[in-house]
Amino acid sequence: MTREEANIEIKRLSQQIDHYNYQYYQESESEVSDYEFDQLMNRLIELEGKYPDLKQSDSPTQRVGGTVTKEFETVVHKYRMLSLANTYSADELREFDQRVKKGLGTDDYEYFCELKFDGVAISLTYVNGKLEKAVTRGDGTRGDNITANAKTIRSIPLKVRGEDYPAEFEVRGEVFMPSTVFHALNEQKEADGEEKLANPRNTASGTLKMQDSSIVAARKLDCYLYSLLGEDNQVATHEDAIKKIESMGFHVSQTYEKCDTIEQVIDYIQKWETQRHDLDVETDGIVIKVNSLDQQNELGFTAKNPRWAISYKYKAESALTRLNDVVYQVGRTGSVTPVAVLEPVLLAGTTVKRASLHNANEIERQDLRVGDYVFVEKGGEIIPKVTGVDLSKREESLPKFEYITHCPECDTELVRVEGEANHYCPNIEACPPQIKGMVGHFVHRKAMDIDSIGDQTIKLLYDKGYLKNVADLYDLTYEQVFNLDGFKELSAQNLLKGVEASKQAPFELLLFGLGIRYVGKTVAEKLALHFKNMEALRQASFEELVAVPEIGDRIAQSLLDYFAKPENQELIERLEKAGLQMEVDPSQFETSSDLLEGKTFVISGVFENHSRDELKELIKDNGGKVVSSISAKLDYLLAGDKMGPAKLEKANKLEITIISESDFEGMIQT
Numbered sequence: 001m002t003r004e005e006a007n008i009e010i011k012r013l014s015q016q017i018d019h020y021n022y023q024y025y026q027e028s029e030s031e032v033s034d035y036e037f038d039q040l041m042n043r044l045i046e047l048e049g050k051y052p053d054l055k056q057s058d059s060p061t062q063r064v065g066g067t068v069t070k071e072f073e074t075v076v077h078k079y080r081m082l083s084l085a086n087t088y089s090a091d092e093l094r095e096f097d098q099r100v101k102k103g104l105g106t107d108d109y110e111y112f113c114e115l116k117f118d119g120v121a122i123s124l125t126y127v128n129g130k131l132e133k134a135v136t137r138g139d140g141t142r143g144d145n146i147t148a149n150a151k152t153i154r155s156i157p158l159k160v161r162g163e164d165y166p167a168e169f170e171v172r173g174e175v176f177m178p179s180t181v182f183h184a185l186n187e188q189k190e191a192d193g194e195e196k197l198a199n200p201r202n203t204a205s206g207t208l209k210m211q212d213s214s215i216v217a218a219r220k221l222d223c224y225l226y227s228l229l230g231e232d233n234q235v236a237t238h239e240d241a242i243k244k245i246e247s248m249g250f251h252v253s254q255t256y257e258k259c260d261t262i263e264q265v266i267d268y269i270q271k272w273e274t275q276r277h278d279l280d281v282e283t284d285g286i287v288i289k290v291n292s293l294d295q296q297n298e299l300g301f302t303a304k305n306p307r308w309a310i311s312y313k314y315k316a317e318s319a320l321t322r323l324n325d326v327v328y329q330v331g332r333t334g335s336v337t338p339v340a341v342l343e344p345v346l347l348a349g350t351t352v353k354r355a356s357l358h359n360a361n362e363i364e365r366q367d368l369r370v371g372d373y374v375f376v377e378k379g380g381e382i383i384p385k386v387t388g389v390d391l392s393k394r395e396e397s398l399p400k401f402e403y404i405t406h407c408p409e410c411d412t413e414l415v416r417v418e419g420e421a422n423h424y425c426p427n428i429e430a431c432p433p434q435i436k437g438m439v440g441h442f443v444h445r446k447a448m449d450i451d452s453i454g455d456q457t458i459k460l461l462y463d464k465g466y467l468k469n470v471a472d473l474y475d476l477t478y479e480q481v482f483n484l485d486g487f488k489e490l491s492a493q494n495l496l497k498g499v500e501a502s503k504q505a506p507f508e509l510l511l512f513g514l515g516i517r518y519v520g521k522t523v524a525e526k527l528a529l530h531f532k533n534m535e536a537l538r539q540a541s542f543e544e545l546v547a548v549p550e551i552g553d554r555i556a557q558s559l560l561d562y563f564a565k566p567e568n569q570e571l572i573e574r575l576e577k578a579g580l581q582m583e584v585d586p587s588q589f590e591t592s593s594d595l596l597e598g599k600t601f602v603i604s605g606v607f608e609n610h611s612r613d614e615l616k617e618l619i620k621d622n623g624g625k626v627v628s629s630i631s632a633k634l635d636y637l638l639a640g641d642k643m644g645p646a647k648l649e650k651a652n653k654l655e656i657t658i659i660s661e662s663d664f665e666g667m668i669q670t
């Protein structure tokens with residue numbers, strides 16, 4: 001390689017890495033696997049090592065990858081928040097150990113091993129035992145002030161436990177979304193016909209950057225702390241620090257271990273390689289730290305990493321195999337997903353024949369072609385995925401891949417919604433998987449709860465031509481059901497009993513059961529409570545819809561589209577004739593009261609449990625009034641986080657009663 005070639009490659013790699021960093025930290029998206037990313041970074045480090053004079057001062061090898069955003073206040077870190085050097089090999093760990101030994105001039109040192117939690121780094125500052133601020137890592141020097149969001153995380157104490165804490169200290173840790181929470185969220189997304197989230201890390205990262213803390217609160221994030229900083233901590237080792245953090249009431253993972261030698265560290269790594277999958281947090285490796293804080297100081301830092309720590313990353317298992325075909329699945333909502341059909345290959349102990357391909361963009365980005373040799377990876381997800389193409393193995397004649405234009409099930413031309421990656425089959429009324437999916441959704445436990453009808457029965461009914469939409473359920477006759485494969489007298493009666501009982505299901509469940517795009521369970525509840533009955537909802541204009549708290553443009557438009565279709569109107573008429581509940585049960589209105597009769601409120605700041613719109617609604621429902629400016633006549637200032645100082649001052653001057661969200665909740669409790 002000539003110097004000129006090296007120069008070109010360094011520039012290209014830097015640009016690529018900058019792009020992936022931006023996507024990862026700013027947009028919370030991974031376009032390549034961490035392993036691929038780390039390979040690019042290693043290549044850049046290698047080239048810069050060979051040609052030191054070509055190294056740019058702002059090279060990604062010299063900087064922490066993140067940036068600060070405009071949406072939050074910028075805070076300068078008291079102690080810089082750095083990255084960790086990383087490795088995928090035991091030999092490189094042994095080299096790290098040699099460097100530590102040399103740097104300290106002794107072999108009298110210990111290591112402290114922890115799992116590397118795959119979330120978002122956070123710094124929490126406590127003054128006099130109280131949480132003062134929570135800041136993201138940002139570019140390492142400056143981060144985003146996300147205190148309001150961090151306060152919604154239950155395991156972050158607002159006040160530390162006990163009396164034995166330093167006057168001012170900082171703890172650092174990783175905010176993450178527990179795997180169980182992530183999977184539940186995705187199930188909900190699927191049921192609501194929304195695009196699924198890629199992984200817990202990106203979801204946690206995206207959630208922390210939301211402007212509305214009440215959504216953050218609903219997302220149930222968690223946080224493990226793994227570092228204590230400050231002038232007056234009175235700890236000599238990292239181990240002491242972890243124990244101290246724990247005694248102050250912070251959440252600490254119980255997976256750490258102290259090791260005397262690097263070989264013990266390697267044992268620890270092996271032990272957790274498989275066990276880590278049983279934890280309710282995604283992990284991508286191990287962090288190894290020199291235990292003594294004095295020795296940490298002695299070793300110091302490079303521009304980007306501490307010299308006293310390193311991370312060992314587990315490589316996702318990967319295999320190379322031939323892509324034999326691409327087939328397409330049509331989901332309940334008509335969304336089309338491509339699936340790779342592979343030459344069977346052994347991966348992580350199982351034979352893999354199919355893998356997910358995400359979407360058309362992804363296929364195009366990878367320039368994937370049938371006949372290619374592709375890399376298949378099994379990460380934390382259960383379904384393996386295609387992560388790349390081995391271009392060196394491509395036959396010259398392979399034609400470029402063409403994504404289908406028509407539905408494989410009903411041959412309707414596919415559409416693509418702007419801003420969304422997937423194609424859709426718009427033929428909701430007659431596309432077989434969509435009909436079966438719709439009925440499956442309707443009878444689901446969380447919707448109309450007709451447990452006498454499962455997927456198998458739906459298929460039988462559909463194949464006989466008895467079921468073209470959910471209203472047909474209420475026209476089923478005993479003879480039809482009795483004559484189905486595998487049905488007897490009792491099972492047929494049971495099925496019809498279940499259908500009959502569903503006529504009493506509450507209106508909001510029916511609304512959810514209809515499977516209107518973006519109308520999930522909570523949205524259905526909100527709409528039902530607001531409009532009270534089907535007719536009012538059907539008549540509602542776009543403006544009236546978006547005026548309902550938490551109903552955005554997208555949901556409103558979806559409802560308008562739904563009710564505009566004559567076949568949907570007909571469906572609803574049939575359901576009404578069959579005797580289903582078309583209005584909410586009046587006993588539900590008893591939440592409202594006249595407890596706040598005649599009282600005026602100003603709402604300011606950001607709240608933990610409710611959005612501002614919800615608070616407004618609650619005040620109105622209980623007879624109170626929301627006004628916009630503070631005057632001497634005002635009764636209450638309902639104050640959340642980030643309230644403007646001017647408002648506060650004015651309220652204090654006029655001696656207005658300032659109440660918190662929980663004070664308010666107390667006021668409307670009956």
Ligand SMILES: NC(=O)c1ccc[n+]([C@@H]2O[C@H](COP(=O)([O-])OP(=O)(O)OC[C@H]3O[C@@H](n4cnc5c(N)ncnc54)[C@H](O)[C@@H]3O)[C@@H](O)[C@H]2O)c1
Nearest residue numbers: 020024030031032033034037083084114116117121226287
């Ligand atoms: N796929 C992509 O597009 C892409 C893009 C950018 C970065 N990345 C990945 O991110 C890595 C670099 O990111 P980084 O600098 O945020 O992280 P890092 O891998 O360099 O590790 C540092 C971070 O580890 C975390 N951590 C978790 N558990 C810890 C523990 N027990 N002790 C200390 N720290 C712990 C902290 O958040 C800390 O900031 C890359 O190596 C790559 O794998 C991927």
Ligand SMILES: [Zn+2]
Nearest residue numbers: 407410425431
């Ligand atoms: Zn179709």
